[in-house]
Amino acid sequence: MIHRLFGQRENLAPNYIILGLLCAFAVIPILILGFNSLKSNLELGENSVGFPRQFQWSNYPDAWEQGGFAVTMTNSVIFVVGTVTGVVVLGGMAAYALARLNPRGSNLYMIYMLSLSTIPFWLYAVPLFILWKNLSLLNTRFGLIVIYIALNSPFAIFLLRSFLVKFPPDFEDAARVDGATEVQVLTKVVLPIMWPGLLTVALVVALGVWGEFQIALIFMQEDEKMPLTTSYFNFMRRFSRDWSLTAAGAIMMILPVLIIFMGLQRRFVEGLTQGGLK
Amino acid sequence: MTASPSIQDTSSRRTSFLGKGVEVRRGLLAWAFIVPITLVHLVVVVGPGISGLYYALTDWSGIGKAEFIGLGNFVELFTEDLNFRAAFRHNLFWMAFFLTIPMIMALSAASLLAQIRRGAMVIRSMFYLPYVLPSIVSAFTWSMLLNPSLGIGAALDKIGIKGLDHPWLGDFRTALASIAFADNWHWWGFLSILFLTAMQAIPVDLYDAAKIDGANRWQQFRNVTLPGIRPTILFMLLMTAIWSFLSFDYVWILTQGGPSGASELVSSHLYKQAFLRFEAGYAAAIGLTVSLMAGCIVGGFTILRRRGWEI
Numbered sequence A: 001m002i003h004r005l006f007g008q009r010e011n012l013a014p015n016y017i018i019l020g021l022l023c024a025f026a027v028i029p030i031l032i033l034g035f036n037s038l039k040s041n042l043e044l045g046e047n048s049v050g051f052p053r054q055f056q057w058s059n060y061p062d063a064w065e066q067g068g069f070a071v072t073m074t075n076s077v078i079f080v081v082g083t084v085t086g087v088v089v090l091g092g093m094a095a096y097a098l099a100r101l102n103p104r105g106s107n108l109y110m111i112y113m114l115s116l117s118t119i120p121f122w123l124y125a126v127p128l129f130i131l132w133k134n135l136s137l138l139n140t141r142f143g144l145i146v147i148y149i150a151l152n153s154p155f156a157i158f159l160l161r162s163f164l165v166k167f168p169p170d171f172e173d174a175a176r177v178d179g180a181t182e183v184q185v186l187t188k189v190v191l192p193i194m195w196p197g198l199l200t201v202a203l204v205v206a207l208g209v210w211g212e213f214q215i216a217l218i219f220m221q222e223d224e225k226m227p228l229t230t231s232y233f234n235f236m237r238r239f240s241r242d243w244s245l246t247a248a249g250a251i252m253m254i255l256p257v258l259i260i261f262m263g264l265q266r267r268f269v270e271g272l273t274q275g276g277l278k
Numbered sequence B: 001m002t003a004s005p006s007i008q009d010t011s012s013r014r015t016s017f018l019g020k021g022v023e024v025r026r027g028l029l030a031w032a033f034i035v036p037i038t039l040v041h042l043v044v045v046v047g048p049g050i051s052g053l054y055y056a057l058t059d060w061s062g063i064g065k066a067e068f069i070g071l072g073n074f075v076e077l078f079t080e081d082l083n084f085r086a087a088f089r090h091n092l093f094w095m096a097f098f099l100t101i102p103m104i105m106a107l108s109a110a111s112l113l114a115q116i117r118r119g120a121m122v123i124r125s126m127f128y129l130p131y132v133l134p135s136i137v138s139a140f141t142w143s144m145l146l147n148p149s150l151g152i153g154a155a156l157d158k159i160g161i162k163g164l165d166h167p168w169l170g171d172f173r174t175a176l177a178s179i180a181f182a183d184n185w186h187w188w189g190f191l192s193i194l195f196l197t198a199m200q201a202i203p204v205d206l207y208d209a210a211k212i213d214g215a216n217r218w219q220q221f222r223n224v225t226l227p228g229i230r231p232t233i234l235f236m237l238l239m240t241a242i243w244s245f246l247s248f249d250y251v252w253i254l255t256q257g258g259p260s261g262a263s264e265l266v267s268s269h270l271y272k273q274a275f276l277r278f279e280a281g282y283a284a285a286i287g288l289t290v291s292l293m294a295g296c297i298v299g300g301f302t303i304l305r306r307r308g309w310e311i
Helices: A002-007 A013-036 A041-046 A059-066 A069-101 A106-116 A121-134 A141-165 A170-177 A182-210 A214-219 A228-238 A243-277 B009-018 B020-055 B072-080 B082-114 B120-132 B135-145 B152-158 B175-200 B204-212 B217-228 B230-244 B249-254 B266-276 B280-306
Strands: none
Touching: A013 A243, A013 B082, A013 B120, A013 B135, A013 B175, A041 A243, A059 A069, A059 A243, A069 A106, A069 A141, A069 A182, A069 A228, A069 A243, A069 B020, A106 A141, A106 B020, A121 A141, A121 A214, A121 B020, A121 B266, A121 B280, A141 A182, A141 A214, A141 B020, A170 A182, A182 A243, A182 B020, A214 A228, A214 B249, A228 A243, A228 B135, A243 B120, A243 B135, B020 B280, B072 B082, B072 B280, B082 B120, B082 B175, B082 B217, B082 B230, B082 B266, B120 B175, B135 B175, B135 B249, B175 B217, B175 B230, B175 B249, B204 B217, B217 B230, B230 B280, B249 B266, B266 B280
């Protein structure tokens, strides 16, 4: 009886049918976006969702030119690099201190961070705007990066601290016994251990800042300093009838994200299969 | 300044062979490492958060002196501001939508995906993909696809499926639901991966035992899977309820609350008051109200848990 139950393979066809439909729902809109970015406006009028009959590659340079992508993409890169650096350095330092140096009150500090990270953005959005205006930080790259660092750091501290706690401090202690200074311990021993955790944090923060919309909308209102997202918002409204152009702009915005996603997905798959073989 | 031994065993052990001086120095170093990010956080979140409590009680344009008016903003908000009332109703719809539709989609997708091996990784990536796109891109994509003359509806109309070429975002009856639909498109897949990860932590023995007892797949789902990932489901329900009050991007990008307020959410209403009408005090009051609502949800959740509900 038991043998028959386990020997019998479950019918998985319904699973694949439903999962296939859900995959189509997730991916087809992105494909249509790609198709439309290569059509002429004339073709889009009669063939609005299908594969392009004729490829109009010029949409891309046109969108790049008219959307000012050279400027806004640079801005977005600056915001991403600035925020990632700040979060990784400042958050990494705090996480190391909390996980390893055991200062008094570190548990209390974690509770403080946890409760603060749940404060809704809209509670402090208006006063923060006024404060930034008074400090002349409004419409500055530095001002926006500081906000991004503050909002991304609690997550980074949690992740990095729990990452570090998993490793015993034996290597660090051994280095200290051998006469290493705290700075040497940090750079020679701790950093290599923390590296994968820092990479994860950097990736998540970079993705978040690249696509961030609402804070940039409020705190960066000068065209030439806007990131891709809010500048694209204006572009999309200005060329609301020219969909092949705006679709090309959207593809240019997501291309770096897609490439990184695909690249890391492969790593992810390998890690999982290796884990499964054990 | 030495760390008390009660905090962690390792600290007392290290004190013993490194000496007290080292421990003191390390304590100072620790705070030197913690202070910078704490300062940034204080300036951006805590300080403005506290002053927001005060501004909510003032009539203020953001320039010059704020005039203290007590609870005046809240009186106006709850008795006169019909737009706020409508926005609040929309938020309740929004919350109900996100507590059900994505949850059901993600749970079914994850439980179907957990049973298969071949192709599972590819399907997983596809589910995850919309979540990594910037909100502006997914919102733009859906504004294109939901367009009555050039979207999916129009394409279906051409091949004979009539009735879907509706101005989804332009009609006051369908605007809000269409925005929620677009927002959900980028959200449910991520949720399903979270559920899948939780499901994979359920011991296989439990499923084997259920199979020996003759449980069919639905019974396995009800009696093994659901109880197994219960903490994850409840946590995500709580977070969804809180986030639903903060949601902004999709509404602002797609309709800015229109047509004629039909898709106004509390957040877009607040944005308009603060940054288009320069009613800083009033907007702070809306922000405080929203935060209190989110706080009430967390509070209610905690009380239910204290009362012995298994959540």
